Amino acid sequence: MSLRLEMLQVARLAPALLGEEASRRIEDFVRSTERPEGGFGDREGKPDLYYTSFAVDALTALRAELPSGLISFLGSFDPATLDLVHVCALTRLASAISAQAAREPVMALEPLFGRIESHRSADGGYQSEPGADTGSAYACFLACGAYSDHHRLPQKPEGVARCLRALEQTGGGWANDRQFRIANIASTAAATAVYRLLRLPVPRGTEPFIRSCLHPAAGGFVPFPGAPLPDLLSTAVGLHTLDSVQAGLTYLREPCLDFIDTLWTAEGGFYGSWEDDTLDVEYTYYGLLALGHLSL
Numbered sequence: 001m002s003l004r005l006e007m008l009q010v011a012r013l014a015p016a017l018l019g020e021e022a023s024r025r026i027e028d029f030v031r032s033t034e035r036p037e038g039g040f041g042d043r044e045g046k047p048d049l050y051y052t053s054f055a056v057d058a059l060t061a062l063r064a065e066l067p068s069g070l071i072s073f074l075g076s077f078d079p080a081t082l083d084l085v086h087v088c089a090l091t092r093l094a095s096a097i098s099a100q101a102a103r104e105p106v107m108a109l110e111p112l113f114g115r116i117e118s119h120r121s122a123d124g125g126y127q128s129e130p131g132a133d134t135g136s137a138y139a140c141f142l143a144c145g146a147y148s149d150h151h152r153l154p155q156k157p158e159g160v161a162r163c164l165r166a167l168e169q170t171g172g173g174w175a176n177d178r179q180f181r182i183a184n185i186a187s188t189a190a191a192t193a194v195y196r197l198l199r200l201p202v203p204r205g206t207e208p209f210i211r212s213c214l215h216p217a218a219g220g221f222v223p224f225p226g227a228p229l230p231d232l233l234s235t236a237v238g239l240h241t242l243d244s245v246q247a248g249l250t251y252l253r254e255p256c257l258d259f260i261d262t263l264w265t266a267e268g269g270f271y272g273s274w275e276d277d278t279l280d281v282e283y284t285y286y287g288l289l290a291l292g293h294l295s296l
Helices: 003-011 014-018 020-032 049-061 070-075 084-101 110-117 137-148 157-165 185-197 206-211 232-244 250-261 281-294
Strands: none
Touching (some): 003 084, 003 281, 020 281, 110 137, 157 185, 232 250
């Protein structure tokens, strides 16, 4: 299954927990970020493929109709000009919109995958900058996720596995890259997802590392052990990773729900953390993902 669809199936459970009124407010917030020139806006209100991908997934999770102009918006981009984050977002959107419209791919896929492959690192992984010696967990997740959305595996998957093995930390978890060898939840979630996609055994230290990031008082997950504040991204992907390795979430339900409730607003969007003062569709989607896991 594609990495996107795996997460989306869970996010679709959130409305059962939210109720009709809260779900409608979230949909209204997501639609408020739609831009007249096409797509959905970033945190500054500018149309952006990355944020559009989260908006599309949020609306799909809420079983809401997508805007009619998205295909034209996607067609306005030249894959050769996009960085890895945005070409992967474009690839994912091509899959998402084709699936909802029940039609063939809305754009040619080979230029997209060709651009993704230009970000292959010498160690076999992927990196945000072309020509890098070593890859990162996040870049591997983006690239492999884009392939999986179209029912493909990346070329030479053994190289991706080799790159990720070099990022695994002895205390459990993964670092994002070789420059900063600090295990964190986001990188661990990314690496775990790719391991599962490639049918590799997930190391035993993954679950205890994720659990070590639970904030003892606030209820959410911090990005790495000892970090002062929990955040919504770490909480959502932490729950997703624990569920993916079949770890129990029951005792996390109430403390995590209490934490997530502090980040939701009457406007329908979610803040990323207590220090955040801007609502956006990315964190709103992560709110749906987290709530979907806690509804089980």
